[in-house]
Amino acid sequence: MTLPAVDVPATVTEGAGPGPAARPSYPDDGDPLGLLDLFGAPFVRDPYPWLDRLRTESPVHHDPATGLWLVSRPQDVREVLLDNDRFLPDNAQSAATPLPVAVLRVFARARFTLPAALANNGTASHAGLRRVVTRFFNAQRVAAAVPVIEGIAGELLDGAVRPELESTGGSDLFTGFAQILPCRVLMELLGIKGIDPATLIRWSDASLELYWGRPTLERQLELAELVVEFQRWLTETVRGGAASEDSFIGALARHRLPDGSLLDVETAVGACFFVFIAGQSTTGQLISTVLSRALAEPGIWSRAATEEGLAEAWVDEVLRREPPVTSWRRVTARATRLGGVEVPSGAQLLLMLMGTGSDPDLFPDPERMCPRRANIRHHLAFGVGRHRCPGASLARTEAAVALRAAARALPRVRPAVGSQEPPMLGLLSFRAPMSVPVEQRP
Numbered sequence: 001m002t003l004p005a006v007d008v009p010a011t012v013t014e015g016a017g018p019g020p021a022a023r024p025s026y027p028d029d030g031d032p033l034g035l036l037d038l039f040g041a042p043f044v045r046d047p048y049p050w051l052d053r054l055r056t057e058s059p060v061h062h063d064p065a066t067g068l069w070l071v072s073r074p075q076d077v078r079e080v081l082l083d084n085d086r087f088l089p090d091n092a093q094s095a096a097t098p099l100p101v102a103v104l105r106v107f108a109r110a111r112f113t114l115p116a117a118l119a120n121n122g123t124a125s126h127a128g129l130r131r132v133v134t135r136f137f138n139a140q141r142v143a144a145a146v147p148v149i150e151g152i153a154g155e156l157l158d159g160a161v162r163p164e165l166e167s168t169g170g171s172d173l174f175t176g177f178a179q180i181l182p183c184r185v186l187m188e189l190l191g192i193k194g195i196d197p198a199t200l201i202r203w204s205d206a207s208l209e210l211y212w213g214r215p216t217l218e219r220q221l222e223l224a225e226l227v228v229e230f231q232r233w234l235t236e237t238v239r240g241g242a243a244s245e246d247s248f249i250g251a252l253a254r255h256r257l258p259d260g261s262l263l264d265v266e267t268a269v270g271a272c273f274f275v276f277i278a279g280q281s282t283t284g285q286l287i288s289t290v291l292s293r294a295l296a297e298p299g300i301w302s303r304a305a306t307e308e309g310l311a312e313a314w315v316d317e318v319l320r321r322e323p324p325v326t327s328w329r330r331v332t333a334r335a336t337r338l339g340g341v342e343v344p345s346g347a348q349l350l351l352m353l354m355g356t357g358s359d360p361d362l363f364p365d366p367e368r369m370c371p372r373r374a375n376i377r378h379h380l381a382f383g384v385g386r387h388r389c390p391g392a393s394l395a396r397t398e399a400a401v402a403l404r405a406a407a408r409a410l411p412r413v414r415p416a417v418g419s420q421e422p423p424m425l426g427l428l429s430f431r432a433p434m435s436v437p438v439e440q441r442p
Helices: 041-045 048-057 074-082 101-110 126-137 139-168 174-178 180-190 197-212 217-240 248-254 265-296 300-306 310-321 392-409
Strands: 060-062 069-071 170-172 328-332 336-338 341-343 348-351 413-415 424-426 431-433 437-440
Touching: 041 424, 069 074, 074 336, 074 348, 101 217, 126 139, 126 180, 126 248, 126 265, 139 170, 139 174, 139 180, 139 392, 139 437, 170 174, 174 180, 174 265, 174 392, 180 197, 180 248, 180 265, 180 392, 197 217, 197 265, 217 248, 217 265, 248 265, 265 300, 265 310, 265 392, 265 413, 265 431, 300 310, 300 392, 310 392
Parallel strands: 069 348
Antiparallel strands: 060 069, 170 437, 328 348, 336 341, 413 437, 424 431
């Protein structure tokens, strides 16, 4: 049961397409920012009008509905991410929707915790743990993994997508390809065995929805059980001692903290929890957006199959305009001034990463998809500073390989004619099309 099959309107927004839709019509006597609902269908479908107005009119904006301070200008977002004394990562993995007592009881019975490990770790242990992760995702390893990624991509396209197209005339490039590819690749790179990829995807998606969505109480309880299953499997895997020494879990088991002690099991599980979600769910969302936008943009699909470097350039342009990780959180360590606004101590900040890529001062004509922009790497899709995404190189590479492989294997596909706009994943910090329906051209 993955996110695309979940019928929760506040989390998966039906009828929201992957690109900018018709601009919402604001009441003449209303304030557009007053109508902002970060989980609502209009914002999920087309967040750009709100992001533009936040950036230009209220760059550090207190949202009364969520209590979050929305930070929108690129220079302010960079300031927050680079100043680790004033702005702490402690809330990066806190639940966006408060967990009720019933869910906390589920966690208490399972002894579930998420100690500071990577994204939410501002302590001295972060640097060492990050080095463990980056060893598995550095440029050399990623380059060596390209044949593996290409092999898995070809297997998925030839074994599932192409037969379905030939037999039915249509297929979904998300469920049959984009969602599965990064999970299979992650398992290869991290040495994960003995688990079905579909199970890892289900657990990862449940974790995203519980911690970054606005699910109902009933749904929260369902998700909590899945998250507990995920943690139980991770704990057994870390504790079991069966992981090879050269695997990611083996490296965590040998890792020593700054005081010389071995890394505790709970923190190792917390690190795995974050890496598994970031390495498969968010990369699958990136691939989904890359494919969907390439199919919609005239000429990109056919050119990506043969033109040197175009797939890579297209991925970065998608990351600029429509990244899967749309925002990230920080908390103020003390009262401070940010973007000309006094912000109190303990303020929960939401850094609007997606909006920074559409700042016309940085990216002229930001609505136009223009691969090979001169300053394309100035976007903040992967953050910046000591918490910059350690898997950025792998995510870029997987998305480029996926686009090139699909364009070569399926030269005659086009967006399915007459199909409804695909649902959009609309979590607090994650957005992507949950379906990429295609059909064969005559």
